[in-house]
Amino acid sequence: MAARSLSSPCTTTILLSSGRWRRTMRAAAFPFRVSCSAAAARGTVVIGLAADSGCGKTTFVRRLTSVLGAGTAAAAPPWGGNPGSNTLVVGDAATVICLDDYHSLDRAGRKERGVTALDPRANDFDLMYRQLKAIKEGRAVAKPIYNHATGLLDPPELITPPKILVVEGLHPMYDERVRGLLDFSIYLDISSDIKFAWKIQRDMAERGHSLESIKASIEARKPDFDAYIDPQKQYADAVIEVLPTRLIAAAAADDDEGKVLRVKLIMKEGVEHFAPAYLFDEGSTISWIPCGRKLSCSYPGIKLSYFPDTYLGHEVSVLEMDGKFDKLDELIYVESHLSNLSTKYYGEVTQQMLKHADFPGSNNGTGLFQTIVGLKIRDLYEQVVAERVASPPALAAVA
Numbered sequence: 520m521a522a523r524s525l526s527s528p529c530t531t532t533i534l535l536s537s538g539r540w541r542r543t544m545r546a547a548a549f550p551f552r553v554s555c556s557a558a559a560a561r562g563t564v565v566i567g568l569a570a571d572s573g574c575g576k577t578t579f580v581r582r583l584t585s586v587l588g589a590g591t592a593a594a595a596p597p598w599g600g601n602p603g604s605n606t607l608v609v610g611d612a613a614t615v616i617c618l619d620d621y622h623s624l625d626r627a628g629r630k631e632r633g634v635t636a637l638d639p640r641a642n643d644f645d646l647m648y649r650q651l652k653a654i655k656e657g658r659a660v661a662k663p664i665y666n667h668a669t670g671l672l673d674p675p676e677l678i679t680p681p682k683i684l685v686v687e688g689l690h691p692m693y694d695e696r697v698r699g700l701l702d703f704s705i706y707l708d709i710s711s712d713i714k715f716a717w718k719i720q721r722d723m724a725e726r727g728h729s730l731e732s733i734k735a736s737i738e739a740r741k742p743d744f745d746a747y748i749d750p751q752k753q754y755a756d757a758v759i760e761v762l763p764t765r766l767i768a769a770a771a772a773d774d775d776e777g778k779v780l781r782v783k784l785i786m787k788e789g790v791e792h793f794a795p796a797y798l799f800d801e802g803s804t805i806s807w808i809p810c811g812r813k814l815s816c817s818y819p820g821i822k823l824s825y826f827p828d829t830y831l832g833h834e835v836s837v838l839e840m841d842g843k844f845d846k847l848d849e850l851i852y853v854e855s856h857l858s859n860l861s862t863k864y865y866g867e868v869t870q871q872m873l874k875h876a877d878f879p880g881s882n883n884g885t886g887l888f889q890t891i892v893g894l895k896i897r898d899l900y901e902q903v904v905a906e907r908v909a910s911p912p913a914l915a916a917v918a
């Protein structure tokens with residue numbers, strides 16, 4: 520097969536899954552030549568997105584890549600890749616890798632040893648660290664693939680350094696070394712009843728699982744979720760917490776299977792390149808019911824709040840939305856009262872929400888806050904690049 524040039528920035532040194540460096544790639548394994556560009560010299564900005572399975576990582580990533588990739592190619596798997604790939608490449612703007620690819624035990628291996636995929640013993644954090652560090656420094660890596668269709672570890676795929684690398688999965692903030700590579704981190708914290716409702720809806724409707732098997736799987740994972748996944752939220756720069764509504768009495772809300780949600784965007788103070796969004800007046804405490812002439816609300820209405828708080832020992836600002844929008848285009852009324860959104864033009868949040876009105880959560884705080892975090896990440900990237908252009912870092916030595 521003919522060699523193919525990629526426009527993505529990278530050097531010709533590849534970090535292999537085995538941990539060894541290779542200066543050139545075998546054409547049969549990776550049939551393209553890799554070129555370097557100024558973006559590699561700028562370094563890759565790395566974003567971590569942590570959550571349990573079925574908690575909305577894919578949905579969040581779709582909103583984020585839409586914000587980041589505006590004007591470039593739609594998200595696609597790597598060129599010439601394995602059909603079992605979990606990676607998404609959004610032009611040269613961003614690449615999203617799934618940390619499931621660093622499972623060191625395949626499905627049969629986990630079963631044999633009696634460990635879940637959430638257990639650190641089923642994951643190779645040394646390789647994860649080495650490869651993410653290499654990408655961040657501008658080097659391509661041959662990353663393994665965990666194939667969810669077969670439950671096997673497939674041959675590796677080439678990941679070239681993008682401008683923004685999103686690492687999503689169960690453990691982006693678990694290992695201290697990996698955590699240290701993240702320029703920004705997000706945790707999606709879905710309360711157990713709502714997680715259960717989302718999982719049932721997806722796994723029964725789309726994957727043909729029985730209610731009993733879904734319940735059993737959630738129960739079996741719970742101890743490891745509590746031990747290894749949930750504690751990562753203490754490290755997150757932003758947490759999107761999804762809770763049952765307070766606008767309806769608990770019994771009635773239960774009947775509604777979590778269709779009305781109370782969503783909190785918890786934003787850490789003092790994070791470099793990240794200025795928390797706020798409602799009306801920065802640093803104050805606000806409770807606002809926007810329903811009326813400019814915002815249509817059916818039962819149970821909408822309540823927005825904004826307040827300072829402490830979260831797991833950190834100073835934070837919190838934006839909260841309880842309820843759901845009836846008419847998405849009227850969101851502009853709410854947007855116009857929010858500040859520090861990092862939009863490039865008036866109404867960009869509303870436009871993004873309308874563009875993806877069919878995504879889950881578009882009529883409530885999950886979609887709104889995911890969109891805002893996406894815009895903040897784009898802004899963070901632009902700030903980092905502007906700083907690096909003003910004072911370029913020394914290039915890492917290439918082996």
Ligand SMILES: Nc1ncnc2c1ncn2[C@@H]1O[C@H](COP(=O)(O)OP(=O)(O)OP(=O)(O)O)[C@@H](O)[C@H]1O
Pocket residue numbers: 570571572573574575576577578579717718720721879880881885886
């Ligand atoms: N904001 C939301 N509101 C309502 N339902 C949602 C929301 N986000 C996700 N869901 C539901 O939860 C399911 C899982 O979402 P998604 O695929 O984004 O999660 P995930 O974390 O990527 O899961 P996995 O790791 O298992 O692939 C979706 O099929 C969707 O139905």
Ligand SMILES: O=C(CO)[C@H](O)[C@H](O)COP(=O)(O)O
Pocket residue numbers: 571572619626636637666667668670689
């Ligand atoms: O928690 C998960 C993250 O997506 C998966 O369960 C884990 O990756 C194992 O995958 P599979 O169930 O396909 O063997």
